[in-house]
Amino acid sequence: xxxxxxxxxxxxxxxxxxxxxxxxxxxxxxxxxxxxxxxxxxxxxxxxxxxxxxxxxxxxxxxxxxxxxxxxxxxxxxxxxxxxxxxxxxxxxxxxxxxxxxxxxxxxxxxxxxxxxxxxxxxxxxxxxxxxxxxxxxxxxxxxxxxxxxxxxxxxxxxxxxxxxxxxxxxxxxxxxxxxxxxxxxxxxxxxxxxxxxxxxxxxxxxxxxxxxxxxxxxxxxxxxxxxxxxxxxxxxxxxxxxxxxxxxxx
Amino acid sequence: xxxxxxxxxxxxxxxxxxxxxxxxxxxxxxxxxxxxxxxxxxxxxxxxxxxxxxxxxxxxxxxxxxxxxxxxxxxxxxxxxxxxxxxxxxxxxxxxxxxxxxxxxxxxxxxxxxxxxxxxxxxxxxxxxxxxxxxxxxxxxxxxxxxxxxxxxxxxxxxxxxxxxxxxxxxxxxxxxxxxxxxxxxxxxxxxxxxxxxxxxxxxxxxxxxxxxxxxxxxxxxxxxxxxxxxxxxxxxxxxxxxxxxxxxxxxxxxxxxxxxxxxxxxxxxxxxxxxxxxxxxxxxxxxxxxxxxxxxxxxxxxxxxxxxxxxxxxxxxxxxxxxxxxxxxxxxxxxxxxxxx
Ligand SMILES: Nc1ncnc2c1ncn2[C@@H]1O[C@H](COP(=O)(O)OP(=O)(O)O)[C@@H](O)[C@H]1O
Ligand SMILES: [Mg+2]
Numbered sequence: 001x002x003x004x005x006x007x008x009x010x011x012x013x014x015x016x017x018x019x020x021x022x023x024x025x026x027x028x029x030x031x032x033x034x035x036x037x038x039x040x041x042x043x044x045x046x047x048x049x050x051x052x053x054x055x056x057x058x059x060x061x062x063x064x065x066x067x068x069x070x071x072x073x074x075x076x077x078x079x080x081x082x083x084x085x086x087x088x089x090x091x092x093x094x095x096x097x098x099x100x101x102x103x104x105x106x107x108x109x110x111x112x113x114x115x116x117x118x119x120x121x122x123x124x125x126x127x128x129x130x131x132x133x134x135x136x137x138x139x140x141x142x143x144x145x146x147x148x149x150x151x152x153x154x155x156x157x158x159x160x161x162x163x164x165x166x167x168x169x170x171x172x173x174x175x176x177x178x179x180x181x182x183x184x185x186x187x188x189x190x191x192x193x194x195x196x197x198x199x200x201x202x203x204x205x206x207x208x209x210x211x212x213x214x215x216x217x218x219x220x221x222x223x224x225x226x227x228x229x230x231x232x233x234x235x236x237x238x239x240x241x242x243x244x245x246x247x248x249x250x251x
Numbered sequence: 252x253x254x255x256x257x258x259x260x261x262x263x264x265x266x267x268x269x270x271x272x273x274x275x276x277x278x279x280x281x282x283x284x285x286x287x288x289x290x291x292x293x294x295x296x297x298x299x300x301x302x303x304x305x306x307x308x309x310x311x312x313x314x315x316x317x318x319x320x321x322x323x324x325x326x327x328x329x330x331x332x333x334x335x336x337x338x339x340x341x342x343x344x345x346x347x348x349x350x351x352x353x354x355x356x357x358x359x360x361x362x363x364x365x366x367x368x369x370x371x372x373x374x375x376x377x378x379x380x381x382x383x384x385x386x387x388x389x390x391x392x393x394x395x396x397x398x399x400x401x402x403x404x405x406x407x408x409x410x411x412x413x414x415x416x417x418x419x420x421x422x423x424x425x426x427x428x429x430x431x432x433x434x435x436x437x438x439x440x441x442x443x444x445x446x447x448x449x450x451x452x453x454x455x456x457x458x459x460x461x462x463x464x465x466x467x468x469x470x471x472x473x474x475x476x477x478x479x480x481x482x483x484x485x486x487x488x489x490x491x492x493x494x495x496x497x498x499x500x501x502x503x504x505x506x507x508x509x510x511x512x513x514x515x516x517x518x519x520x521x522x523x524x525x526x527x528x529x530x531x532x533x534x535x536x537x538x539x540x541x542x543x544x545x546x547x548x549x550x551x552x553x554x555x556x557x558x559x560x561x562x563x564x565x566x567x568x569x570x571x572x573x574x575x576x577x578x579x580x581x582x583x584x585x586x587x588x589x590x591x592x593x
Binding site: 073 | 254255256257258259260261262263264266439440442443444445446447448450451454455457458460461462463464465466468469472
């Protein structure tokens with residue numbers, strides 16, 4: 001199997017706090033890989049290093065075999081690595097149409113066009129229309145994002161990441177904060193991603209993780225605790241201990 | 252209608268010309284014929300409007316604050332003055348472009364300092380650059396004329412055909428033509444994918460980078476373009492007044508500009524134009540009523556605007572035009588949807 005995304009001995013510290021500890025992770029091409037772990041385990045910090053928002057103190061990151069450790073954020077996106085944020089990162093004043101339009105334009109290399117009106121390229125328009133309808137956003141495409149209900153904003157968050165046509169997609173708790181009634185849309189969208197897109201999913205909801213993932217890595221205090229297929233991980237006493245401990249706190 | 256063409260239609264919604272805009276420009280043009288005795292003040296307003304539009308490009312669209320925009324105005328002003336004085340480029344339009352380019356080069360060179368950092372750093376860096384240039388202009392008085400400024404500038408006819416007249420009529424229509432052309436260009440730019448990406452960066456730079464927008468490159472580009480605009484405004488100043496002195500770099504000039512945009516609003520291109528008119532009229536009004544305290548009154552207006560909230564004020568200013576437009580074009584078509592400002 002080819003490796004789509006890999007970290008080698010990744011290390012990140014905030015002051016004295018080691019938030020990523022010697023993390024070596026391999027995500028296979030086309031995998032549905034879940035990264036789980038209790039709150040504060042450092043999952044989001046890993047994503048931030050993978051995407052270039054944070055620089056690791058040491059270690060390397062490889063995308064499809066190429067070292068991307070020192071690439072700026074936007075260049076990683078153009079190489080096929082895209083993400084969603086645990087907390088929505090959208091443009092409050094822009095509409096879903098504009099938000100998705102930007103992502104599509106940028107990927108097709110038209111994002112810097114200054115002499116041409118937005119909306120004058122049929123290839124871009126077609127893709128926007130396609131994404132808007134897939135993500136149930138057609139009816140609100142002209143509303144300012146800030147006015148949309150949370151569930152719609154969450155869908156937009158995922159739609160923007162997918163507009164970049166990633167080969168590797170990082171989903172940071174896609175269903176976080178979404179009310180039960182709107183969860184279904186999100187899960188359906190995540191479930192229907194094309195098989196050739198490699199997905200690394202961070203999720204707290206164990207039902208979602210076990211129904212979705214074919215491989216699970218467990219992160220505790222920044223270090224890899226264990227890794228394997230779902231059945232194995234579910235049986236692991238160490239994992240049980242971590243999660244029982246947390247469950248007790250959560251309740 | 253298919254969804255794709257539907258999307259295209261809605262994506263171009265804001266870029267379409269509204270009746271209110273056409274009316275706006277017709278009124279401006281009409282002023283040129285209606286008030287022939289007021290060419291000087293009206294030209295002054297046009298210059299200020301262009302200068303404010305320049306700041307709006309970086310502040311209103313890209314969210315870059317600046318307290319030193321006069322640096323580019325000043326470079327444009329001195330460049331135009333020196334070109335005319337020494338007969339290097341005699342034709343005014345060509346000289347105008349060269350002066351704009353000079354400011355643009357400075358804008359590009361300093362953009363690397365400005366785009367880094369947060370608002371406060373940007374305020375300090377831009378202010379510092381303007382002060383530095385003012386000091387340099389004073390130091391090299393053999394070139395700039397020092398505190399006396401450049402004297403004895405004589406403008407050649409535009410295109411070798413149209414001479415500048417003593418009433419300022421040529422100056423007014425020349426400035427109006429320049430303003431309008433640059434407005435058209437700015438309008439095109441802000442409604443393009445590039446312009447939209449600036450608004451995205453202003454809204455959320457983190458997400459902008461996460462969809463593949465080269466944030467720094469875009470900011471450098473718009474800062475450089477804005478410097479060109481400011482340089483043109485400065486060059487117009489010299490060409491229509493035949494003077495260039497150190498106060499083109501003054502901090503008051505940059506600060507006034509902020510006020511103009513506070514009054515007119517940012518992010519819809521007309522803010523600088525409307526703001527410039529109101530600002531100069533207030534200045535006139537207050538300086539006739541209370542010659543000594545007019546700055547106090549301007550300050551008071553500023554405070555009121557900030558307290559009442561600019562959003563609401565926009566609606567007042569645009570109330571009548573929007574009323575008319577709604578009658579003609581339906582509810583959704585309004586002159587401008589001013590954005591919130593960060
Ligand atoms: N920018 C930061 N500065 C300092 N500490 C941080 C920063 N970001 C995260 N942390 C800390 O790192 C730890 C891991 O955070 P995070 O990666 O968000 O965990 P998770 O996503 O697994 O819940 C937490 O203890 C958090 O407080
Ligand atoms: Mg997290």
